[in-house]
Amino acid sequence: MCHKEFIISKKQHLTELGRGNYLRLIRDGRWEYADRVNARGAVAIIAATSEQQFVLTEQFRHAVKRSVIDLPAGLIGDVVGEEDERSEVSALRELVEETGFHASKLTHLADCPSSPGLTSEIVSYFLARKVTRVSQGGGVEHENILVHTPKIRSIKSWIRKQVSAGKLIDPKVYAGLYFLSTQ
């Protein structure tokens, strides 16, 4: 296969340097970044049970070759036929798919760039209190997600144990702890 660098917009100096099934690499003047091709954005859910447990996920991430502890999170509009899905609907769907927990109410907290030096992705953060378990979770298709429900009051020592076991902590987890303590 042979790709041409594809000029997207001469006026905006946008060039596509490469494209896969999920991401494309864009040059924008002097800048370069990864852009999702199959989704309109992403959601992350800061979920706590009424027993003050924090609902977290663990999955192996090929990009970093490590297991990563994260908030339940996923893409908006990546399901065929559901491209116009609202972010709140994506958040409820991802929470139950990944963790088996259901939220009766979501509060939108913030829209944050994932890593704006290298990607256009924006993540919408939602808060869900008093979530209840309705199924096993674990994700869909090829996803293989472990669910953790550590107590928030002893989260520092729990995180320390995860790091000692070789896992990485996504910074969304720390952002989530900030929101849990201030909202």
Next chain:
Amino acid sequence: MCHKEFIISKKQHLTELGRGNYLRLIRDGRWEYADRVNARGAVAIIAATSEQQFVLTEQFRHAVKRSVIDLPAGLIGDVVGEEDERSEVSALRELVEETGFHASKLTHLADCPSSPGLTSEIVSYFLARKVTRVSQGGGVEHENILVHTPKIRSIKSWIRKQVSAGKLIDPKVYAGLYFLSTQ
């Protein structure tokens, strides 16, 4: 220009789908992610003055077409001749380059993936208390960085104002607030 998809490793099923000056797009089996080509990693500094001001940056990010409030942060090993720079040295350098603040002591807090669903980048977080202003900051070369020093105790209303003005908040800022309140 015409690129071939470049097989990096048949055994690991790694293919390069595109390459720029700073990033390359990798396919790893079913997975795709962006990989930096000019740096070994990144650093972010959670810096506070003795007056309990939080040292933050603001810069326009082309990937999201918005100004983003962030921790002072930068790459490790992206300076020609300094490719083996230690992460602590990068952190001290970036803090003073971007903000004009000097730290006499750094504490390493965590190594976190930027966004492990789409990039291999790992960010090392450092805490710097009692930083002191030694220069203007603003960044190097093409960087055009504004420095903010909001009071930590009124950070929620300060952030609300920034968001109302159309700026995005990098989640590293919220992670930083968690670490400031717990370390």
